Amino acid sequence: MLELRPNCELCDRDLPPDSAEALICSYECTFCAACVEGVLANVCPNCGGGFEKRPIRPASAWREGTGLVNDPAGTRRRQTPYTRGEIEAFSGTLRDVPPQGR
Numbered sequence: 274m275l276e277l278r279p280n281c282e283l284c285d286r287d288l289p290p291d292s293a294e295a296l297i298c299s300y301e302c303t304f305c306a307a308c309v310e311g312v313l314a315n316v317c318p319n320c321g322g323g324f325e326k327r328p329i330r331p332a333s334a335w336r337e338g339t340g341l342v343n344d345p346a347g348t349r350r351r352q353t354p355y356t357r358g359e360i361e362a363f364s365g366t367l368r369d370v371p372p373q374g375r
């Protein structure tokens with residue numbers, strides 16, 4: 274099950290489960306749209322992959338055992354271990370390669 278992480282790993286802004294600003298990589302690294310566009314250039318600093326919009330999990334259990342009422346969002350806040358300089362250098366090497374070619 275997808276872990277709905279509570280914050281942007283770079284700027285630490287809150288990204289609640291209903292946020293339209295949350296983007297994830299295939300490892301569920303989670304960043305806000307502003308950081309992905311303005312800093313990361315669609316390059317995850319932790320794995321080099323691209324980002325997609327995080328799906329919104331329904332609040333209600335429309336099917337038994339599902340929804341945030343049964344599977345709530347995660348609470349562990351994370352922060353990328355890389356410095357801003359490291360991140361910019363890393364994205365600089367990959368930003369012009371589409372995710373399919375990385």
Ligand SMILES: [Zn+2]
Binds near residue numbers: 305307308
């Ligand atoms: Zn951010």
Ligand SMILES: [Zn+2]
Binds near residue numbers: 318
């Ligand atoms: Zn990643």
